[in-house]
Amino acid sequence: MIARTLTLALTLAACGRSGTPPAGTLVDTPVIVEFRAGERATLQRFNDALGRQRANQIDELGLAEAIDREVLPPWRELRAHVAAATVPAVDRELFATLTRYLAERENAWQAYSAALRAGNDAAAAPDYAKYHEQDAAADEDARALGGMFRRLSPKPGS
Numbered sequence: 001m002i003a004r005t006l007t008l009a010l011t012l013a014a015c016g017r018s019g020t021p022p023a024g025t026l027v028d029t030p031v032i033v034e035f036r037a038g039e040r041a042t043l044q045r046f047n048d049a050l051g052r053q054r055a056n057q058i059d060e061l062g063l064a065e066a067i068d069r070e071v072l073p074p075w076r077e078l079r080a081h082v083a084a085a086t087v088p089a090v091d092r093e094l095f096a097t098l099t100r101y102l103a104e105r106e107n108a109w110q111a112y113s114a115a116l117r118a119g120n121d122a123a124a125a126p127d128y129a130k131y132h133e134q135d136a137a138a139d140e141d142a143r144a145l146g147g148m149f150r151r152l153s154p155k156p157g158s
Contacts (some may be wrong), residue, residue: 026094030154031085035098036149038078046071046109064116067109075106094148101141108134 049066052058058066079102089093108131115127 002061012088026091026148027088029085029088029091031081031096032091032152033099035082038074042071042075042078042097045074060116064113067113067116071109072106072113075102075109078102086126094145097141097144097148101138101145104134104138105140108138 011141046067049058049070051061052066053060061063079099082095082098082102085095111130111134112125115124115131120126
C-alpha cells in the first residue's frame with residue numbers, strides 16, 4: 001500500500017513538474033471557465049426574453065429592449081475578457097474560434113434587435129438576413145468549440 005502510494009505520488013510529481021499538459025493538449029484556463037459560465041447565463045437570458053415575447057408577455061420592441069439591456073452588455077463584457085486573456089500557445093486555435101464565435105453571436109443579436117425595431121418588413125429584411133447569417137456562423141463555431149472543450153485538460157493545480 002505504501003509502495004503504491006509512493007509510486008502514485010512520484011508519478012504525479014513527475015507529471016506536474018513542468019506545469020504544462022502534454023503536447024497538443026488544450027488548457028482549461030480561467031477565462032475559458034468564465035466564458036463557459038457566462039455564455040450559458042447569457043444564452044439563457046436571450047432564450048428567456050424570447051420566451052416572454054412568444055408568450056405575449058412582451059412585444060417585439062420589448063424583446064429588442066431585453067436584448068439591448070439584458071443580453072448584449074454581459075456578452076460584451078465576456079468578449080472583452082476573452083480578448084484581454086493571455087492565450088497559451090496550445091490554445092491559439094481555440095481562442096481564434098472563440099473570438100470569432102463571440103463576435104458572430106453579438107453581431108447576430110445586434111441585427112435581430114435592429115430588425116425588431118424596423119418600421120416594416122422591408123426595412124427589417126437586411127437585418128434579419130444578417131441575423132440568420134451570423135447566427136448560422138456562430139452555431140458552426142459553437143459546434144467546433146464543443147469539440148475543443150471536450151479535449152481540455154484540467155487547470156494546473158486542480
